[in-house]
Amino acid sequence: MLIRHPExxxxxxxxxxxxxxxxxxxxxxxAFTAAGLALGGGILSAREAFAGxxxxxxxxxxxxxxxxxxxxKDITTYxxxxxxxxxxxxxxxxxxxxxxxxxxxxxxxxxxxxxxxxIDALLKLRPLEDRVYRHRCVExxxxxxxxxxxxxxxxxxxxxxxxxxxxxxxxxxxDKRYIHWPGQTxxxxxxxxxxxxxxxMHPLTLFTFGLYGEALPNxxxxxxxxxxxxxxxxxxxxxxxxxxxxxxQPETTWNDLASDEYGFYSNxxxxxxxxxxxxxxxxxxxxxFYEQKRTTLFLNGYADQVGSLYAGMNLKKDF
Amino acid sequence: MKQRLLILxxxxxxxxxxxxxxWLTYAAITNTLGPDPTxxxxxxxxxxxxxxxxxxxxxxxxxxxxARLSWLIRFRRLLGLFAFFxxxxxxxxxxxxxxxxxxxxxxxxxxxxRFIIAGLxxxxxxxxxxxxxxxxxxxxxxxxxxxxxxxxxxxxxxAGVVHYWWGVKPGVxxxxxxxxxxxxxxxxxxxxxxxxxxxxx
Numbered sequence: 001m002l003i004r005h006p007e008x009x010x011x012x013x014x015x016x017x018x019x020x021x022x023x024x025x026x027x028x029x030x031a032f033t034a035a036g037l038a039l040g041g042g043i044l045s046a047r048e049a050f051a052g053x054x055x056x057x058x059x060x061x062x063x064x065x066x067x068x069x070x071x072x073k074d075i076t077t078y079x080x081x082x083x084x085x086x087x088x089x090x091x092x093x094x095x096x097x098x099x100x101x102x103x104x105x106x107x108x109x110x111x112x113x114x115x116x117x118x119i120d121a122l123l124k125l126r127p128l129e130d131r132v133y134r135h136r137c138v139e140x141x142x143x144x145x146x147x148x149x150x151x152x153x154x155x156x157x158x159x160x161x162x163x164x165x166x167x168x169x170x171x172x173x174x175d176k177r178y179i180h181w182p183g184q185t186x187x188x189x190x191x192x193x194x195x196x197x198x199x200x201m202h203p204l205t206l207f208t209f210g211l212y213g214e215a216l217p218n219x220x221x222x223x224x225x226x227x228x229x230x231x232x233x234x235x236x237x238x239x240x241x242x243x244x245x246x247x248x249q250p251e252t253t254w255n256d257l258a259s260d261e262y263g264f265y266s267n268x269x270x271x272x273x274x275x276x277x278x279x280x281x282x283x284x285x286x287x288x289f290y291e292q293k294r295t296t297l298f299l300n301g302y303a304d305q306v307g308s309l310y311a312g313m314n315l316k317k318d319f
Numbered sequence: 320m321k322q323r324l325l326i327l328x329x330x331x332x333x334x335x336x337x338x339x340x341x342w343l344t345y346a347a348i349t350n351t352l353g354p355d356p357t358x359x360x361x362x363x364x365x366x367x368x369x370x371x372x373x374x375x376x377x378x379x380x381x382x383x384x385x386a387r388l389s390w391l392i393r394f395r396r397l398l399g400l401f402a403f404f405x406x407x408x409x410x411x412x413x414x415x416x417x418x419x420x421x422x423x424x425x426x427x428x429x430x431x432x433r434f435i436i437a438g439l440x441x442x443x444x445x446x447x448x449x450x451x452x453x454x455x456x457x458x459x460x461x462x463x464x465x466x467x468x469x470x471x472x473x474x475x476x477x478a479g480v481v482h483y484w485w486g487v488k489p490g491v492x493x494x495x496x497x498x499x500x501x502x503x504x505x506x507x508x509x510x511x512x513x514x515x516x517x518x519x520x
Contacts, residue, residue: 257490288347
């Protein structure tokens with residue numbers, strides 16, 4: 001597979017000077033609103049400073065071609081993000097309260113030494129790439145999303161995991177003091193997801209900061225999330241605050257809630273039914289009802305790239 | 320109740336019952352059914368069915384509160400038939416948009432998935448009631464037999480509620496409201512007749 005080595009491109013060529021200056025401006029406005037927060041409730045202004053922030057990107061050979069993009073409106077108003085309500089349209093309303101700056105990401109577990117990354121440092125770690133991916137929800141609907149980010153493997157290298165690290169766990173933001181915190185869902189917070197190390201290191205696994213040329217809207221998992229395009233959407237943890245390297249398979253939220261419905265792997269697989277519906281077909285979001293039907297592809301159409309990760313495994317058993 | 324007021328009320332109930340299907344049709348034509356039109360149609364028709372069943376089930380207990388409310392009986396058949404109408408649309412949505420008229424998919428679903436079984440059972444329980452809803456059928460069957468058959472609506476409502484719970488994800492509580500309403504209305508029947516028999520003694 002052709003993988004461009006982004007380190008060959010001088011970062012000065014990718015990120016124009018005014019963007020650096022902009023970043024400084026954002027940083028200072030972030031500091032300003034942080035002060036505002038201390039003075040009493042400036043969460044909304046903190047959000048406004050970053051919503052719709054334009055991101056400088058480069059092209060990627062790992063992008064998916066030949067698919068019509070789902071509209072920005074549908075991608076940002078049809079969300080599963082239970083921290084902000086169980087209805088599809090609720091996250092777009094309530095995730096406004098997500099405090100995306102300041103934001104730090106902890107790295108723990110089987111690493112050389114525990115680390116903390118600031119979100120603005122993560123944004124500059126590698127050139128941000130445009131990656132169009134198919135996004136298949138376990139609920140049998142699908143989208144095509146133009147994400148922005150770089151391979152998670154680039155970040156993992158910075159974390160210096162030990163050879164005993166076999167799995168990566170992602171923990172999402174949670175705050176039970178948050179006024180709309182959902183009570184009766186049966187979920188053990190924080191939201192937890194995980195990947196096997198080789199899955200996490202696969203170049204398609206995207207450390208994601210934006211979509212449609214802009215910083216991630218809060219309801220889509222701002223300020224940083226993972227996107228694993230060959231797995232059902234819930235595997236792609238949103239609004240990550242901690243990454244843990246483990247020598248054992250982590251407990252993951254939906255698997256914990258209903259292990260017969262949501263496997264640890266949860267690879268997109270038309271041959272393995274969900275107990276309540278077939279996964280052979282999917283409904284593409286944003287089309288008239290008579291045009292929605294699509295045949296679901298094995299590993300969401302990424303089998304050529306990632307199929308070898310599962311060689312010799314029984315995917316009906318390890319679904 | 321005056322005849323003219325009754326007619327006015329019937330017209331209003333007709334409008335209310337036809338509103339969801341009119342909205343669905345209009346939104347389908349203008350492509351404004353939301354991001355997932357198939358899901359919108361499925362949920363709208365399903366919710367209408369179970370809520371119309373609940374409203375219909377409220378008629379007998381409410382009527383028995385006072386003799387002055389006896390006119391409510393004139394709305395029971397109408398509501399029941401509309402519940403069947405939306406249940407049929409819901410089933411048709413499944414057949415056309417979810418299963419895509421594919422027989423093997425439907426057989427697979429019916430044999431493997433309990434929420435599909437419960438939903439189909441609810442519709443099949445409503446079917447004979449819709450068929451025997453005419454005055455002619457009531458005369459032909461005789462009131463007692465007819466009333467006994469139409470007790471199946473209790474089972475249909477329960478099957479509908481079970482179908483709703485089995486269809487949603489763990490953690491989702493949207494079926495809770497209609498479930499409470501249906502259970503209260505079903506429990507009201509034996510409770511009210513017990514209360515009445517006690518009052519007479």
